Amino acid sequence: MSNNGEREQWGSKIGFILAAAGSAIGLGNIWRFPYITGQNGGGAFVVVYVAIVFIIGFSVMLAEVAIGRRAQLNAVGSFKKLKGGAWAIVGWMGVAAGFIILSYYGVIGGWTIKYIISSWTGLMEAGAAGKAGDVFGGFVSNTFQVVFYQALFMLATIWVVYRGIGEGIEKYCKILMPALFVILLILIARSLTLDGAGKGVEFYLKPDLSKITGDTVLAALGQAFFSLSLGMGCMITYGSYLNKETTIPSAVVQICFLDTMVALLAGLVIFPAAFAFGVEAGAGAGLTFVTLPSVFSKMPGGPLWSSLFFLLVFIAALTSAISLLEVVAAYFIDEMNWGRQKAAWLMGLAIFLLGIPSAYSLTGNFKIAGKDFLDAADFLASNILLPLGGLFIALFVGWIWTEGARKEVSNDGTYHFNIMEAWIWVCRTIAPIAIAIIFWQGLRW
């Protein structure tokens, strides 16, 4: 269906793994996971989270990759081809979610560029004077600046998607992901060797079983979905560029492993440093863009550590943004017969424009039913579209396309996947029930 003949493919299995890990590893890992863990019982939460990733997350990701590889099409086209009827709606919701998530993800991605630069131009001085919060507030209230950096970030995203699968996404992820791991290790070494780092590690990871409640489990489920990029056809789209020889389950395990490892390691940068300098290990956006600059400002070589850290966040956000744009672009390429260049540019531009209200809402002047536009967009995508998408994807494999899924995951019977039946069973029962519960809980506006 694609207008340039042969469908593009990943050059190697590791290329696919790094691209998919690039999608999964993002702001969700570096910014959200550490503070959610800190708030939800530390080590005990980690145990719950890891169990959920490898039981439910793994199963849904495997389902997505199998669907995509069988159909060799984008999220909408895949459902149309494998089953048709109303199932295409699941793909549609995914494309819509990609559009919406990238609109505000691009805004936050832009902040990381701004912060890489500011690390050398005054952020450290402000941090040392206890004014990192003012810097952040001043920046986000200047919508023109925020949109300028958002535009830079979106241009970088379009640049990569425009180049295609092998020459674009795979090539850049093969450079960026190893760079991300190296920067992460350097920052951990720095953080853990600070005086007083041990208290941060203790706060972060010491299990506090009393904090494990029903809500914790829900927080872990929601976090796992967002962090693994599930429920919106991202892994369907990436799976559609896989050749028929690759064994999918081992690739999916490795993607889940890398994503979880980076999430855990990010906390080992943030908490030891915050505790070593006696900075309140606050939560949310504040932790990354306010607390950390003041921590870095107290270290010798502050600008270097600060800019390295924001470079890390930038890389993580960029490789996720690429996958979000690819979901949307692939739809227009396969279904509307657009060229890749046109799809990347036009959709990138449209998403950028949709992001402007999010950027503006940071001034506090643009609310929808009491929420900033950015938070409302995040709510719609993360709490409604992703869980619903994940629910239907699990049901699709568990009940509708089960024989096809068995064939696809076993490479037409040539590969023995030893937990095949357990996987189908999770898709049939545990995953849909668990997701339905998060969905219900997540509806609280």
Ligand code: PHE
């Ligand atoms: N997984 C990304 C993160 O952790 C976000 C994302 C969600 C990317 C859905 C693609 C699809 O930041």
